[in-house]
Amino acid sequence: MRDYLKFFTVVLSIASFQGAFADATTKDSSDGIVKRWISSSVDHWQTYSQSGSNGVHKFTESDNSFKIRKASPPSKNFRTGYTFIYNKSLYFEDLGNNISYKRNWLGSYKPVKLSSNSEYNAAGYNFEVDSYSGLISACPLSDDNECKVFNFQPGSYPYVYAQKEGSVLSITNYGEAILFKNGEWCRMSMRDDIYSCTNPELPILSVPRAIQFYSSINYQGRVLLGEWPTGRLYEFDGVELKPSNMTPPEIAKLSDKRLGYEAQTMAEYCGDLFVGYWPKGEVWRYDHLAREWQFFKRFFSDVEGEPFIPYSLRESDGLDSSFFGQRITAMVPFEGALYVTTSNLRAWTAADSAPATIDPSKVAEYGAIYKVTKPGCTTSYSYAKD
Template sequence: MANAIWHQWVGCEYRVLKTAKENIVSQRSASPVLSSYARLQRFILTALLCWTVFTPGAVQASEELHYALTVNVNFGQDLGQPLGSLFEVRDSQGEVVLGAGFASVYNTMLQGNRHELQLYLHGDRDEALEISSLPRPSPAMGTFITAYNGELLANAMNYGSPMVWDSASTTWREDTTAPRYYQTPVASGNLVFRPSQVEYQGRTIFASERTTALFFYGAGNLFAWEEGESDLSKAKVHAVPWTPDRDRADMDHAATLELATSSAFPYCYGVLDNEVLMVSNLGWLYGFDGEQWRLIQDNSGNVFQMYTMLNVYDRLLLGNFPTGGIYAWDGNTLEFVSAPLDYAHSGMFEAQTFALYGGDLYVGMWPWGELWRYSVLDNEWNLAARLFSHPERDSDLLTPYRSLLRTEFPSREYSSHSLGQRVYSLLPLSGSLYASTSARSGRDGRDIFHFLSQQELDQYGAVHRITAPTEASAQIRWTGEPTTFVLEVHSDSLRILQDGVE
């Protein structure tokens, strides 16, 4: 896999404000940031190209500034395109040591936070992550998390109102005004996806009398899945032209794709070179170039599903089931590139979620609730964490508690995979990486699995915070005009400013 991170580059103006290389070696052990910054001694600025902007940071800066970079950016119109990288800094060995950019990711029917700007300084190879558990947002056995106006928002699969994390009081608070369903930032507002309806800045831009869901916005089009009606009609995906300056999505000019069956639906989307890639639950790959759909790959008769997509350099990475492998799409060819697990080809592993954090790739892996990290410095996979303490990992067992579930439910009213463990969401936000967990469906009641303790049940639907001292991030302010970012490395922190404001 290629070094470093973000996709899509567009020229931007940059300026080095200050470096303090002479002071680094003697202070190397002062902090994790300084230890990492020592690798900048013989830095080489390469390919300082961008497409994106910068936002205020949530990290308090120390007194001593070691390195700063100014980037002037004009985004143009926000059409749902990958915003890409601001810059990379490489050392004399060609290794990326510092960078900033925006991740473009879609994790299992959930579009990521496109406007979160991440600044990272590569840490030491053996640097440990700090992982802490937040209080549970609800009793549900499945939780998905999103960013909403810069805050952490948790929704249960089948329980109650949205919950917003209050970091000051370290508690969740109910917010009935927050979206119960998915949303994503576009330009200066949020696209809010509700059943059969999409809203933007308080107005309805799309509504359908038929059941529509699983929305996505990319390349100037709003994508909406329409449910099929058994044998009467197949499911469809509509590509509906819309830009933030329009009052309504133009359904009269929609390009409609008929899926293979009435039960087919999208699992994930991505954008590469202005073409939208969509993969259905049947594993079929489709492309939309802005005018018409094309079938890229027909996987009839094969168990071949993609659950997540992420832009990395000039490719889209896709997470696969049942191998748990990572595939890459370059616009013409889909090929296998890597797998976190050597034994993943046994047939029950799913790379369900992607995230970029600290300059590395993270993958949430079913069915054992594992979080794997691909280190671009070492060019290898490492197990960053398992987000469940039970049961003991068994490479000979397809999913957790499978034998016990077969005994408890001999009539198979509940699947023997019901207690499989998902890393359902991965979300970089305000300098941390948040992860949420789920059982296989996340909708089953806790009382069904009476043979597990409350402590064991509580690990389904949990939210965890993962932190490293060598990342800062914040959601940008979309100005609609050229904007200036200053990215700073201090003795014990990283700092992000946009137009002079932190």
């Protein structure tokens, strides 16, 4: 009886998810079965920028497997890679050499003078930052009313934004959480890993908390944020930010050790949640049907005897010891694929050389671009509205 109830609960929760996002039907030409599209908005933040404008992801349930194919890079110097959407098109940004590339439908690249946008639009406001002065502004999009300005530690800057039910959360690289709700700002206090405005901290946070958040996503109605150094996922309900039960179990069981895991990127594709982790370029996938986490892939090669941060124990070469740590800097759903981009830590310029102790085939894994595909999954975007 207990197993039956468990099965019934899982089926009911899946049906509820599908019903909430059910869309038009499509016919599978192979077997004549009519399948229903399930759709959801693309709403995430990945380290440097917001998801593309008015994105909609659609998929049909199937038993098809995911396929992974490595795409050619836009340049031999493309190492500190990033991916973003602008005006319905896909761009790959070289953060080390300050150049971006637009990818066309043939798979070729065109150099362009464009970079990812750190501004954030949500809840009818545009959020802009002056990091030098330590100011964040919420400016109404629909009228000429004055912007609501709030201060934070000068020289720091927001690492992530998230929105839920009209509330917008911004968290700086110092770990300072700032909430914009009902047209007013609040500096959130942190107690027992829970951030709230119940007892707001009036002074600016001038010393880093050694806690950072890099990514956010609205997944099945839950707003999740990725954290460092535990790698846990937190949940924002519009009022509070607190640890979620959605963290991959293998990461969660190590969280008390604060090893330095960083949930840097999150994306939805085919109804599943993908989370990319520093420092080994690993991706975990939450199977929305099985309701469980599975290790998806490490997008770098394993090296026998490697430290927690790869190559961090190499001989001194003038670069940061963590320079060759491994990031999943972006996972962007676009058309029929999920584009995954890898990177090192910080800017790898054309003048920087990898030490001879790192095999050239391993060097080529930095700035790599992968296409993850599964039949019946597609994402579209529309032009941004002024």
